[in-house]
Amino acid sequence: MPPSVIRASAKRPTRATPSERTLSYVDAIREATDQEMARDPSVLVFGLDVDDPKAIQGTTRGLLEKYGPSRVFGTPLSEDAMTGTAIGMALAGLRPIHVHIRMDFLMLAMNQLINVAAKSRYMYGGKVSIPLVVRSMIGKSWGQGAQHSQGLYSFFMHVPGLQVVAPTTPYDAKGCLIAAIRDDNPVLYVEHRILHFQNGPVPAHTYTVTPGRARITAVGQDVTLVGISQMQSECLKARLYLEEIGIQAEVIDPIWLSPLDIDTIVRSVEKTGRLLVVDNGWVCCGAAAEIIAQVAERLQGHCSFRMRRMGFAPVTCPTAPSLERLYYPDSRTIAAAARDLVEGTKTGWMPRERSELNSFIFKGPF
Amino acid sequence: MLERLYRSLYRIRRLEEAFARVYPTDKIKSPIHLSIGQEAVSVGVCAALRLDDVVFGTYRGHALYLAKGGDMKAMAAELYGKATGCTRGKGGSMHLISTEVGMMGASAVVGTTIANAVGYAYALQYQGRDALVASFFGDGGSEEGVFAESLNFAALKCLPILFICENNGYAIHTSQERRQGRPDICARARAYGIPAERIEHNDVLYLFERTRTVAAKIRAGGGPHFFEVMTYRWREHVGPNNDFHLGYRTEDEATPWIEADQVTRLGAMLLPERREQIQEEVEAEVEAALVFAEESPEPEPAELYTDVL
Ligand SMILES: Cc1ncc(C[n+]2csc(CCOP(=O)(O)OP(=O)(O)O)c2C)c(N)n1
Ligand SMILES: [Mg+2]
Helix, strand or coil: CHHHHHHHHHHCCCCCCCCCCEEEHHHHHHHHHHHHHHHCCCEEEEECCCCCCCCHHHCCCCHHHHHCCCCEEECCCCHHHHHHHHHHHHHCCCEEEEEECCHHHHHHHHHHHHHHHCCHHHHCCCCCCCCCEEEEEECCCCCCCCCCCCCCHHHHHCCCCCEEECCCCHHHHHHHHHHHHHCCCCEEEEEECCHHHCEEECCCCCCCCCCCCCEEEECCCCEEEEECCCHHHHHHHHHHHHHHCCCCEEEEECCEEECCCHHHHHHHHHHHCEEEEEEEEECCCCHHHHHHHHHHHHHCCCCCCEEEEEEECCCCCCCCHHHHHHHCCCHHHHHHHHHHHHHCCCCCCCCCCCHHHCCCCCCCCC | CHHHHHHHHHHHHHHHHHHHHHHHHCCCCCCCCCCCCCHHHHHHHHCCCCCCCEEEEECCCHHHHHHCCCCHHHHHHHHCCCCCCCCCCCCCHHHCCEHHHCEEEEECCCCHHHHHHHHHHHHHHHCCCCCCEEEEEECCHHHCHHHHHHHHHHHHCCCCEEEEEEECCEECCEEHHHCCCCCCHHHHHHHCCCCEEEEHHHCHHHHHHHHHHHHHHHHHHHCCEEEEEECCCCCCCCCCCCCHHHCCCCHHHHHHHHHCCHHHHHHHCCCHHHHHHHHHHHHHHHHHHHHHHHHCCCCCHHHHHCCCC
């Protein structure tokens, strides 16, 4: 469906027109939640500390005052039961948004997410549905370390009955959250702590970013870069490094990891013949592995292409900055890998650092 | 009311006995966790509930589904793996549901639905409805973390929910004493501020009366309440047979429970001709349900891919 995908990309303004507002990713989430809560009294938001003074980095600020404590509340430290509770609310016709400040904490909610949320519609023969949104954040840098930095969305991509979205811009943060809230099935909404600081154009009205549609965020013909979550920003910067040496990279943001818009990626790879997928998680059995496998299944026999996965080093995330730098892909290592793919050999090239392309350094607090 | 209770008990007993009889033919394509001996718990509670009250249960859920008013034919067909089953052949014996009568589901993962029941109760409170939720689980379920977390939240929000722990003394083959440092489940409920009472002897009449009283309190905003109902599973943990030969429990232990059988007890309280009439009607109903299950078509292949999302 090329036209629909192109329409999706055309929908996103490339630069802010004077009439358009700029909003942070945080405010985009807050506004989406606010607008949906105003529209639909069945929408509730809760989770540890959603009603505390910091209001989940500001994403839930003002909601308690506006909608009251029965619709906006902090919970006991009970990820398992509160996820089950959210499912029970959804069974009764509510549309809960359950918030976790780190994705790592979802490990305590796996039973309810995998065994109940994902399966109820199917195993009850379509008699029920679970309109549940689970927001969770991936942390990075400033000592987040082993248990505050994991990007575990591929666990959820594995399971039928769950949808997974990882918006990377304020525009998509708002549109995907509204789509997720209105969806009748569970959606895992993956945020990234670093992306929270992004600003970008966000229309004031409500709109949805449709599940299962990727976006081409930069056009090129030499190599396809698919960047997931925060790695999307790194890919866009890598593209600038590649430009210096005359390589035009096409960059794709899958946005929705499940359902996955493989068509858009396949079409790009047919054009470029090279595919580099940069994951915001480990490579083994990850989203990048799935994307490459699907592209290979589609193109085998009529289009040969070179491929590579990048992601976290296959170790536990360290805290010392010197080690952590080596743990994550960044714009320069991505550019280097892309060039090697294009040339089909290990060139050993590494772009000289440009300070204006340096990654945003998170300085805490959480 | 006696007749109603008796009919409900007898339907469950006879249908499950029929399942046990049919089981060796392999027509039932589902594990069966029979509630024979424990029917009184579901029956006593559900008889005191309204249609718009909601229950959540476990894989040992035949009794609960029927007691809440679930359709017997759809249940039998489900166990036979047929398209006319209550989940169209998707859930089987362990995931019975009947949303029309407020049977909102059952989990094969121990403890899981306790939290779902609490969430449903939150929604009822939020929506300002005066219905309540009854959450059924086993003594083993009370050991899962979700039990503690769920009770805490229910107490915190003063939710309209009745917790019913069906204590049959065992989790599979392991007795409660071998699993719990302090085998007092009510004490744990009280620790969260939830009034709790232990109901002895699987007594269906007492349980019915207590549920009526407690349900009225819950509806009036009194918050959660907890029953630990002492009961006994006669058959093996899963499957149609006895299991005394395994040695984890003795027939002597079972004897008093079987002597105090609530089906027999309630039957004896009815006039013989009324009892016999109910029995005849139930036998016909059970027979019809099995025929319906047998004659129903299997799900179409396309059904594999429906209702994923
Ligand atoms: C989380 C989980 N752990 C283990 C099992 C295996 N299992 C099935 S039934 C059961 C015993 C549960 O005992 P209880 O809660 O007392 O219920 P009963 O079977 O006695 O009705 C166990 C351990 C399971 N289904 N789920
Ligand atoms: Mg037990």
